[in-house]
Amino acid sequence: MVKEKKPLRIGLCGAGIGGLAAAIALQRAGAQVTVLEAAPELGEIGAGIQMTPNVSRLLIQWGVADVIGDNLVEFEELNMRKMDGTKVGYTKMMPDMRRDLGFPWWVVHRAHLHEGLVKVAEKEGARLLINSRVTSISYQSSPHVTVTTSSGATHTFELLIGSDGVNSIVRRTLFPYVKPTPPTSNCAYRAIVPYEQVRQDPVARELAEKLTMEVWMSEGSYIITYPISKGKDLNLVLAHHVPDNRLVDQVEDVSIEELRETYKDYDLRIKTVVDMIESVQRWPLLVTSLPSWSSASKNIVLIGDAAHSMTNHMAQGAATSMEDGAFLGRCISSVISGHITLADAVSIYETERMPKAHFKQQLSFLNGAIWQLPDGPAQEARDAAMKPELERRLFLRSSNLYGDPKTVLGVYGYDAGRHADEAIFQFLRGRRRGDWRVGRGIEKETYDDVMGLFMPEGRKGGARGGED
Template structure:
């Protein structure tokens, strides 16, 4: 018997990177999507950088966002980990990561990423509403959600998605006692210097050029117990971006403007090349908090028709550059579940339940991974830092390491984090849910579909993949 398709109107609160990515994927899945944004214009406010690691590059490519961004997506060649004096202790060829995952690793200015997402969302028919700050949510007797904005506009949705960031109105409504917090005094300055200035200075030139004067595109990290610096190119190599990690005695919970002298004081003993690049920074300069939300016991209300995604439910420290990536994964995963609602396989409450069951552990993993990577970069000088650096020695010698403290190139992290396919995970989660909660296995071999994908099918051409034939 043919399944009956249903109309599904989804409201998304917040038009940031995660919310707009979700709107694109949900429109593609057959939903009618309205996005309510509090600001008076569309655009990302906040830290101006983003790493598009392979786990989300696959999403940008699928939905055509990569073409909308164009040359402002920067491919880079290598990642280098250094002691604060510039001594290289770890190394990853980015092409090796790309070859292992099958997708590129891009660097992009957050504005360019957001603009590309908005462009694609509009082309897919998403209704993007600015000046629409949500002030009230109400459950309706028919199971729908009634939303009121501060300008008294009202909307009724089958499902409401809270993608409104760290200070989420939707989360505050569902879980008023949850407060994002800085786990310690660690925080970050962020700054961009024109690439041309870096290339003109004889001292900093070698950060961006080879000995023949050719442009080089690398990501560099200088590690020290007092803080690390990470640098990389943005905007078609017009901008040299720096994230300058450091500690404050009192935990920072809001953005603060600081002086250039304060920034210089934090990095007095570092590599002279990066110190000179810091001298090129032009005010204003801001200190950004690193706030963590959760892990929460639930991302949804009791009725399962309001659900959180992104920083609203799992904000994380920035040491793996996975905050926005994880938000985009959430939206793509949830969209697959809602596609199963549209085609009649799942109810809305089941779709939300599948989303939580599968995505909550993954987001918690990303939060832990991010914190641990920062901890590794900030180890005190001495036996601990020396042991860390020894794990990366093979990388410098061109050998393949089975394990490494360089999590940007460690084989386990690459496969768990960067090869991850949120949409495939969703399809597997849906199949398991429809199979009474049991993983889908082959009837004769007992091999699970997910394991077949990870172990065998990732390299096999179509027609040769391991067949999963569930018992009927």
């Protein structure tokens, strides 16, 4: 049995949503965690974010949900609409989603989520250091990693985790030639409008009668809305393509006239809400693809947007980073208990999580295309595939991926902790039999039982190949 030096010192570069989730999971695993944050204070900018069941389970498990309280909003239903307001798809969210997956589908303001993660991370014992911008990383001359910050302070860790987003200095250190790129001219506006303002408008007030998520689909653009902040605010995400198909890789200020022009032909109810927006910025949708997420010696590893930024069309960017942290936490627990080495833990994490993240990147591309189809045969086929759910008839597949049974189970029903436990079990069984490859050396019944939680039907018991 491998003996690992204790306590295991782990550093995280970046105190965003993914970094804090990882800090919680790693502290609970028994590691000694230090989070280095460049900003002068802890906080989160932006608007709303979806905490789908695959990560609401983590918020509950870690006690973060109790801290956030009723700022976590569980909405009643999802309505899929054409731009003229015609309803073409529907998913009953409450109580059906909670009943089927065992966990709720929450929506929340990013600031409330971040605040809850900070409080729990500190309660678990993580050190959160602000004004600690990482300027250099030394990792090749020693098994340990030494980090220097802008103040001249140095920190030494057995493992450094890059949780510092799309502009990650940790990723640039490992892969200086990689740059997150916008795959298309598709971008997003983000805005918040008070529900009370919507309720007072005679045209728009119908949209505020109950707490729902609404998706308005059109060629080259869409709008998604949902409630946040105890149901007091309406969050809007407005997808669009930049004029002249220009690729955008930085946040841009945009005139309110350009925003309104893009959505001027939408249903009057949602157009009225869009006209309530007072200022807006254009946010790029950047995708990161890497050959590896770690250093050759496995003493540095990437999580979240630093490793696999993706488009926002499946609401899985932050969720996938939180899954990374939960999975890595389980692996580190096995390191601390002496069952595997630190290098083993990083290898298992990469082997299992990289295909999962790649699958979500591709699925997000697909959903963005589905929501932005031009009128014609493809759009008609999309709407026809959603119709059984809209009519409350039995269905097996749907182009509404938020309600499609296979997608819901494979993405929103995924359990990162159980996946990690199973991967470690497979690794240990394989090692005893002389086969070190993850996913081998396990009885078929156990493999089918657990892998079935996060793989589609028909893949159980077969070779792993690609994920999902």
